[in-house]
Amino acid sequence: MSGLIPHIEVPLIPADSISMLALTIFFMPIITFILLFFTGKHILASIRSWLATGVMGVMFVLSVYLHISIKGEHLSRWIWFEIGTIKFTTSMLLNNYSTTMMVIATFVSFMVHLYSVQYMKERRNHSKYFPYLALFVSSMLGIILSDNLLITFIFWELVGLASFLLIGFWYEKDTSAAAAKKAFLYNKFADLAFVIAIMILYAMYGTTEISILKELVNLSVTYQAVLAVPIFAGLAIWFATVGKSAQFPLYVWLPDAMAGPTPVSALLHAATMVAAGVFLLLKTSFLLIDWVPNLITIFGCVTALLAALQAIRTFDSKKVLAFSTVSQLGYMMMAVGVGADDAAFFHLATHAFFKACLFLSVGAVIHAMHHMQSHQFDHGQYKELDALDMRLMGGFRKKMPITFAAYSVSYAALIGLPFFSGFLSKDAILGALYDRAVVSGSWSWLIVAVAFTTVGLTAFYMTRQMILIFFGEFRLLKTDASYKKYFDHIVESEWLINIPLILLGAMSFWFFFSLNPLHAQTGWWMKDAFVSGTHHEFHIFIPIVASLFTLGAIAIAVQKYKTIDAFVDTRLTLTRVFANNYFIEKGITFLFVQPVFMISNMCMATDDFINRAIHAKAYFFIVVAQLADVFDRWVIDGLVHFVAGFIRYIGSFFRSYLKGNIQGYFYFTLIAFALMLLWLGWYL
């Protein structure tokens, strides 16, 4: 079977200067992490946060330089460790694709760091926050740079660890701790598939180097060898990304992960955690052959639709954005499924910027809500207040104009209005889906229909959120008028919060990605960033239809929420389905947890039976031992005692002639000696 596939040597390639620069960028946050993790408590908070932020800024500048100066591919590979004659290599691949992702990741991280300096200043447990962020970023850079599945897996797990630590950052709150645990477990479950993929590939091809695997798989395809191996490996890797990139059955951890600090949510949703899954899938897209891409498309489509529907009924301002992320990830997966890798990566990039901006601007509003709450507290009137609830917000447009501007720009990008980045990337994905449907027909048209519907749903729930947060009256006053004086004092946030908002919001405009505002195929991004995707024909009707859907949905949303009292806005039956995540968790409990409990109960019963048998056996042996004991005591010991007693009796008979006088012993000795002499004389 493997004889058909020629063996490919794994050559070692020394790192050139560009690769060394990339390694330097990669190690900078690791050093920050180690430094701040162990000494953080002894350094002033401001120094600590500015140090981490400064390092991130330097990393961003270096990444940009790296991206500009790179030409072609730079592959370096060296020996990681040896076991006997088996050499494990590790490698780093630099190309346009990975350096672009590095620029995105470092830029968003830098913005999030700047934002966090102000945001986390007044919050608890500060000393571990920046080291965890650094760990998060460095793990993501590891995934981006590594060209070896084993190394990628290590950083994959480290991303999981860092997200666990950051989601559960306020672990005193039960919801935070539970959300962190949930995220960790869902991810671990999916990561098992990654391990399986690595095992399959290593067993079949004897290497985990992605670029070597790529050649081998392509050879397998040309030689018509058994394709079950790449198919199942691809399936397993896809399942790993289902966990990390929050796809349909396993996406439920992502909305809960909102329990973490808001800047962390921004980072998690934009550049690090969920991007890692799509990024890995793009990197290993050569494994996705045969029926696997169709599966990915279907699951992506289901994810996009279900999450968008849930977002419509959610009142938690951050959860709306979380569901929106899940939905957009569904789009990316659909694009991967139809082979439009470049469109998927394009959407990943644009989404990173506008989603980070959305999170940070909503975070600024939440920041203001918290301020009001703590003012109340200062006046001795602490009141429980859900600062995330959109039903209690409203009217922030005039209070926080910069935040509102940043929000509305990235809102426009997310729903895909013309002249914004989301329009270009969503158009690319929809175009790819349409092209695919033209070729394969039948169910593919359903996918296209759902994709367009989801465009409308996206516009609807985002408009709803915008109206609830920024327009109308401040509805908290309706329940509690005592907040009036604090609301009057709300002003725009500090500049450290506004600058990241402005910069990220600016990235939502079209000209960063393509000079033609209606169409990205001719833009530099689609040409240079990811050179592998197939070129798609531009269909003018796709953006027009999508825009019609968007505008229609906006009109409906405005009509519906213009005058509404948000407190009435609950339709119980629907909300219950959505609040339970379509009973996915219950399903998982029913399908996996309960059978495990059942098996464990059965095992326990079996064990109990074995236990009883062992006990019975033990009792039997105890009875036998008692009998043996009696026999031993009376018969064997008795004989020995009898002999000993007899000897003792003789001895004491002779001893009775000695009175303890030393000279008496001499006499006896002498007599015995004389007797011995006599005996000898008698013999001789």
Add this chain to the structure above:
Amino acid sequence: MIPVDYYIIVSILLFSIGSAIVFTRRNILYVLMGIELIFNAANINLVAFGQLDPDLNGQLFSMLIITVAAAESVVALAIVIVLFKKLNTIDLNEITHLKEK
């Protein structure tokens, strides 16, 4: 060369004197001295018969015995001191502790 008979007579005499001391005296120190005499009686025999051996092994062996006897008498004297400390006597009539109680 002095015939061996004379040596034997001297050694018998020494042995008898030593035995008499051991059996009759009540002072433990005298008893020890008697034991030394018995030792030396045996030594004289060894030396006397050792003359007949061209290798003089017997005479060399007697040197060894003298050394060991000296070490033994040290141990014996130490025992006597301990006995005196414990029982406050060196009279053999009073030291009857070897008897089984």
